Amino acid sequence: MVSYNSVMDEKEENSKKKSILGKAKESIKSITNIPSKSMDAIKEKIRKKAIEKVKVRLDRRELSVDDLTLDEYETLIEEEEKKINDTIRNWSFRAIAAYLGIDFLLT
Secondary structure (H helix, E strand, O other), X not given: OOOHHHHHHHHHHHHHHHHHHHHHHHHHHHHHOOOHHHHHHHHHHHHHHHHHHHHHHHHHOOOOHHHOOHHHHXXXXXXXXXXXXXXXXXXXXXXXXXXXXXXXXXX
C-alpha cells in the first residue's frame, strides 16, 4: 500500500526538479542574450582556435594549407569550430547543472 506521505514526497521531489530545470532554462536563455560585440569576439577566438587545430592536424599528416583547396580548408575549419562549440555547450550545461545542484543530469 502506498502511503500518503510517500505520494506527497514524490510530488514535492518532482516539483523541485521542475523548478530547478526552469531555473536552468532561464540561465541558458540569459547566456544567449550576450551583446553582439562580445559574441563577435567569442566567434573570432573560436575561429582562431579552429584554424590552429586544423594546422596541427595537417602537420601530423605532413600536409600544408597549400595542399588543400580553399573549400577543403574551410570545411576542416568549420568541422573544428563545430567541435569547439559542442565542447563549450557541453561544459556550460554541466557547469550550470552543477551550480544548480542537478547532479542527475551530469551522469
